[in-house]
Amino acid sequence: MDLDTFAKNIFDLEEHKKRMVKAIQYIDNNLDTELSLEKVGEIAAYSPFHFHRIFRLITGETVQNYIIRKRIEKSAFYLAVKKNISLKDIYLELGFSNHSTFSKTFKKYYGKSPSEFRKSAPEKFHTIQLKQSKNGQIDAVFQQYICNIENLLNWTTMNLKIKVTDLPEMNLAAVMSLGIANVEPSFNILVDWAKEKKLFPRENVKMISVYHDSFKVTPPDKVRIHACMLLDERLKQQERQVFPETIEAGKFIIGSGEMTLNDFEQCWVSLFLWMNENNYSVRKAFPFEIYHSNFKEHPEGKMIVDFCIPIN
Template identity: 45%
Template sequence: MHIENEIQIDYKVRINRVFEYIDANLDGALTLKILADIAFFSPFHFHRVFKSITGETLNDYVIRRRIEKSASDLMHKHVSLSTIYRSYGFPDNSSFTRAFKKFYGVSPTAFKKENPNKFSKIRQIESKNGQIYPDFEKYICIIDNLKKWIQMNAKIEVKEIEKLNLAYVPSIGTRNLEATYQKLVRWAGPKGLLDDNTKMVTIYHDSLLVTEADKARLDACIVLTKSVAVDGEFGLTSIEQGKFIVGSFEIGIDEFEKSWTGLFVWMHEHGYKKADRHPFELYHNNFNEHPEKRAKVDFYIPID
């Protein structure tokens, strides 16, 4: 059993290298042979391992990443469609439009046009996830209610933060995040990394506005105050110094999505643009130890 666990960990480490390579090369050739070599597998074995870990074929995963990243750009960037489709490896506008429409049910142009505040989750279409979005009047009402809720429940600042050094474990799917944190805590305790001032961080590689929750990639992290050796599925990463919108909340677990949504609405309303860096959450307590099960958490959106 111990040997089987080590093999599973080694496979996850190799696949995580592939995830990172794909994200860095969405405009290039992402063939089975290239990615299998990165994972140090034969193409046949790699294909099976990748699907067993992700639940998707390699081709489906790559197409989804390209489409979801392009959707995020349509929401957050003022760039041309040609710039977007070339950035994500599509040879022309027609192939990009076909793939996008197959995934979201509307063309890229309609996606952008029907989204006046560049916020994709509130639109009058049925998404691939099966969610039905309201009409324009309801859209305006929802936005207004979000603004009021944010004013009442958040302290929002724009500030420069210092570099954060982190140890992390990758997770696929939000439902697996709690178990991933438990694994991180079990590893960190014996290494003397846990005390009353220890902070945990979740880094989002995917936007839950455009990626299904069970397919989203996240990193469960612990902020380091000293150097530590890592191995296996545990790794080292960092959040570089930069400018962020920071929303500070004390919320219930069912209010995280509303908080993120409201913060992005605030960002657009105030004329900021999301930078090409990952949003993250920083936790100030363990919500399970709060008498009302509330989380004290800061949400960080990177901006230019």
């Protein structure tokens, strides 16, 4: 391969990733609308044929499967935590035309009807795990967490300093990660970009993870996480895999503590539980983590983290 061909291939790869970011963001922000292959392909500046092939190559699933999965996962979240919303309101909001289609599709993913799924959520906090059954169908398994509500709240009090406060708008540089295993490589891409821009290292630099999916309803290898860096000024446009993202100003529950990576799930579970116990409700925005230290520089692998939940 000559140098010109090599350079063109690298450019094409970066351009594909850039366009795919736009497509996925558009899908996730418009789950309540009609999302045709033609429309999403147009957003990404591809013909439907090429977009379908490239999307599947990059994400590991077809565009339609991705859209359906995202709608079903969001409906599962509503069923589990928003008991006051009717099934009809949920499936209509997420683009399903009738109860029969919604129920059949939901059961295919979680092994239960929406009504059964909602009833199965125990009073004690739980996580939802997906596992492959013997007959090849995917079942939803509600697994009781390590401890009951009382013990979990005690753990929260002992390990997290919690406050409710307003945060200003935050301008971020972000790299998309599909799957938990790809978060660290995404941060590496972000840091390399920041070094080129003389933005890293610098004093009090803040690295942030923004969660665009919930581990309760999305498998770890499908969760979309944005590896981010806080900037002093808004990034004007996407540069290779690095794109601008904004966390809007608003009210947040913030749980702060020194944790290992293995503590993160319990921190999130306990913080959402604290939110419910104190009668706060989640705002339509994404939760995120702010890192104040590097676990690789600590002898016990600990880091100082703010766990942030947007609330009304």
